[in-house]
Amino acid sequence: MNFYTDDKTIIACSTGTQSNTAIAVLRLSGFKNLIDLQKFFSFDLSKTINRKSHLTNIIFEDKIFDNGLLVFFPEGGSYTGENVLELSIHGNQLNIQRILELFVNHGDCRSAAPGEFTYRALKNKKLSLSQVEGLDMLLNANSSLMLSQGLDILQGDLHAQYLALYDAYLKLKAAVEISIDFSEDVGVEETQKLFQDSFAKFFKLISSLKTRTEGNISSLLSPEIVLVGQTNAGKSSLFNILLKHDRSIVSNIAGTTRDYVSEVIHIDGTNFKLVDTAGIRESSDVIENIGIDRAMNILSRSFYKILIVNPYETNAQYLAKFTDVDFDFLVVSHSDKSDFDSQVSTVDFSKIKTKNIAKANFNSLEGGSIGPLTILGPMGPLMDSGSIGPDSKTAGPIEPNSKNLGPIEPDFAKTGPIEPVEKSVSPMKNEKEGSADSKNSAQILKSGSIEPSSKNPAPIEPKLEKSSSNSQSGPIGPGPVGPHPNSEKVAPIGPKNENQSGPTGPIEPVLKSHIIKKFDISTANNPILLERHRDVINKIYSKSIEFSSNINEIDDVAILSSEVNILGHSLTELIGIVSPDDVLNSIFANFCIGK
Numbered sequence: 098m099n100f101y102t103d104d105k106t107i108i109a110c111s112t113g114t115q116s117n118t119a120i121a122v123l124r125l126s127g128f129k130n131l132i133d134l135q136k137f138f139s140f141d142l143s144k145t146i147n148r149k150s151h152l153t154n155i156i157f158e159d160k161i162f163d164n165g166l167l168v169f170f171p172e173g174g175s176y177t178g179e180n181v182l183e184l185s186i187h188g189n190q191l192n193i194q195r196i197l198e199l200f201v202n203h204g205d206c207r208s209a210a211p212g213e214f215t216y217r218a219l220k221n222k223k224l225s226l227s228q229v230e231g232l233d234m235l236l237n238a239n240s241s242l243m244l245s246q247g248l249d250i251l252q253g254d255l256h257a258q259y260l261a262l263y264d265a266y267l268k269l270k271a272a273v274e275i276s277i278d279f280s281e282d283v284g285v286e287e288t289q290k291l292f293q294d295s296f297a298k299f300f301k302l303i304s305s306l307k308t309r310t311e312g313n314i315s316s317l318l319s320p321e322i323v324l325v326g327q328t329n330a331g332k333s334s335l336f337n338i339l340l341k342h343d344r345s346i347v348s349n350i351a352g353t354t355r356d357y358v359s360e361v362i363h364i365d366g367t368n369f370k371l372v373d374t375a376g377i378r379e380s381s382d383v384i385e386n387i388g389i390d391r392a393m394n395i396l397s398r399s400f401y402k403i404l405i406v407n408p409y410e411t412n413a414q415y416l417a418k419f420t421d422v423d424f425d426f427l428v429v430s431h432s433d434k435s436d437f438d439s440q441v442s443t444v445d446f447s448k449i450k451t452k453n454i455a456k457a458n459f460n461s462l463e464g465g466s467i468g469p470l471t472i473l474g475p476m477g478p479l480m481d482s483g484s485i486g487p488d489s490k491t492a493g494p495i496e497p498n499s500k501n502l503g504p505i506e507p508d509f510a511k512t513g514p515i516e517p518v519e520k521s522v523s524p525m526k527n528e529k530e531g532s533a534d535s536k537n538s539a540q541i542l543k544s545g546s547i548e549p550s551s552k553n554p555a556p557i558e559p560k561l562e563k564s565s566s567n568s569q570s571g572p573i574g575p576g577p578v579g580p581h582p583n584s585e586k587v588a589p590i591g592p593k594n595e596n597q598s599g600p601t602g603p604i605e606p607v608l609k610s611h612i613i614k615k616f617d618i619s620t621a622n623n624p625i626l627l628e629r630h631r632d633v634i635n636k637i638y639s640k641s642i643e644f645s646s647n648i649n650e651i652d653d654v655a656i657l658s659s660e661v662n663i664l665g666h667s668l669t670e671l672i673g674i675v676s677p678d679d680v681l682n683s684i685f686a687n688f689c690i691g692k
């Protein structure tokens with residue numbers, strides 16, 4: 098952090114130096130007296146009213162450089178905590194450069210390094226470390242989720258929660274100290290109670306923060322929707338259908354490789370990267386495997402995974418490659434063809450794990466249509482919804498795990514994360530249970546997907562719900578061909594659903610509503626988007642579990658005391674009392690000049 102060492106006056110343009118704009122704001126911070134800058138202004142600086150704007154010419158040695166507004170923020174009451182002068186000038190880039198040079202050459206200033214105003218705000222305790230991280234998130238956000246969380250953090254919400262945790266920690270530490278000093282006077286039982294109470298409060302706070310670190314959070318930061326499938330499955334057709342109404346916001350993503358194409362689509366305030374993977378045309382196994390590896394890579398980091406299968410050109414070996422992938426949607430294309438149903442029945446879907454299935458016609462003039470599909474034959478063990486109606490799994494019972502978070506439960510260590518609701522009842526999403534373990538899956542299915550839930554949400558697309566029944570989607574018998582032990586339970590459209598018709602409609606809004614619904618559910622618990630915070634929170638959480646197991650062996654207070662200190666160290670890291678240089682460096686790495 099060597100460029101932040103002096104306390105010279107710094108100056109920069111805070112409104113960007115890329116293109117000409119109507120107005121640009123220059124900021125100077127750290128000068129001793131405003132009056133010392135008089136030579137640059139026609140306005141009499143002794144008449145300056147703090148934090149009010151004054152019209153002035155910017156001058157030097159009889160030459161007028163520009164006409165603009167100045168605002169003075171006195172030391173202690175400014176963004177950086179130092180004396181700050183803001184100049185709103187005309188935003189021509191040459192004008193900006195000329196005025197910056199004027200101050201640097203004649204005003205005892207130097208150009209600010211990127212992030213230096215904010216660094217001074219941090220140094221002068223105008224911002225906490227996490228507020229700086231929030232600012233970074235806000236300034237570099239690419240979704241409304243990041244914008245809102247960045248602002249929340251900047252405004253100190255998260256910091257306040259950390260302080261509450263720290264406060265609970267100090268009480269816990271006090272309880273440890275009391276037990277060392279007074280345990281004989283107070284009595285073992287009393288001491289233990291004090292301990293447990295203070296630990297319970299602390300643990301409650303850290304647990305609720307920990308739940309916000311669960312799940313694949315990095316996939317939410319720049320969420321990708323990935324289309325995979327064999328050549329001619331219809332991936333590009335679906336890609337175009339989904340992009341159709343988003344052309345204005347569409348942009349090419351830099352860094353895409355030749356083997357996939359991606360575009361940004363904007364759904365409900367969030368930018369998603371829609372990725373069309375290339376079908377593999379080469380006959381060589383080696384090349385095909387490279388292609389599949391790449392698809393796997395993209396899939397593993399993606400937010401929403403769509404598998405497209407053309408039942409007329411399906412290769413069982415290809416499908417078998419994806420048995421470990423948890424798809425969000427399986428779309429069986431070419432539903433417009435006459436012998437579609439019988440063709441579908443020839444495909445072995447038994448190894449595919451997906452949350453939703455639909456048939457689709459990508460070839461229609463109206464932009465593609467989607468409809469319910471019954472897969473006749475063995476179903477994938479983890480499929481839980483056969484139509485595009487409301488996802489049953491989004492509303493099931495919450496995983497029993499979540500109840501285990503009480504502080505002094507004996508088996509914290511086993512306490513799984515509280516998954517977002519969708520995950521908790523969707524067996525395929527339950528990574529901890531091992532998605533390939535059919536025994537586990539069967540158990541989860543029993544409790545998760547069959548139970549009709551009172552919490553079932555309203556259908557996401559009510560108008561689609563009403564649409565006419567589809568002759569191709571008749572009910573199926575109880576796992577007619579399926580040797581799979583779960584086939585009866587997972588049969589998406591069982592014989593009991595006499596009137597099962599499922600919605601039929603345009604593909605674009607239906608898929609988008611599924612995608613946004615998953616995004617809403619995944620972000621409902623306000624996940625902590627800062628990786629550093631997640632790491633520290635998890636560290637504190639596991640240390641507290643270790644700590645809790647020692648509570649009952651209160652005799653060895655020395656150990657307890659040293660453990661509580663270790664806990665304290667991680668906490669100060671979280672709060673930013675101790676900020677090692679590398680932490681500061683990585684936080685400031687993203688800042689631009691003028692911030």
Ligand SMILES: Nc1nc2c(c(=O)[nH]1)N(C=O)[C@@H](CNc1ccc(C(=O)N[C@@H](CCC(=O)O)C(=O)O)cc1)CN2
Nearest residue numbers: 111122124168170172173174175176177178183223692
């Ligand atoms: N013109 C301008 N706009 C801006 C900023 C700025 O520095 N200048 N900001 C910069 O990023 C953001 C706003 N953040 C700011 C935060 C604190 C203070 C400030 O003067 N704080 C004082 C006084 C507070 C008060 O009077 O309520 C302080 O905290 O002591 C100013 C801007 C966005 N817009």
Ligand SMILES: Nc1nc2c(ncn2[C@@H]2O[C@H](COP(=O)(O)OP(=O)(O)OP(=O)(O)O)[C@@H](O)[C@H]2O)c(=O)[nH]1
Nearest residue numbers: 328329330331332333334375376430431458459460
């Ligand atoms: N009849 C009919 N034709 C379709 C349907 N979906 C796609 N097609 C046609 O199938 C062909 C292949 O579709 P694409 O969308 O290019 O397939 P892809 O999966 O992108 O194929 P690759 O890029 O080679 O991996 C095109 O001629 C489409 O018009 C459908 O639902 N019904």
Ligand SMILES: [Mg+2]
Nearest residue numbers: 332333375376
């Ligand atoms: Mg294609």
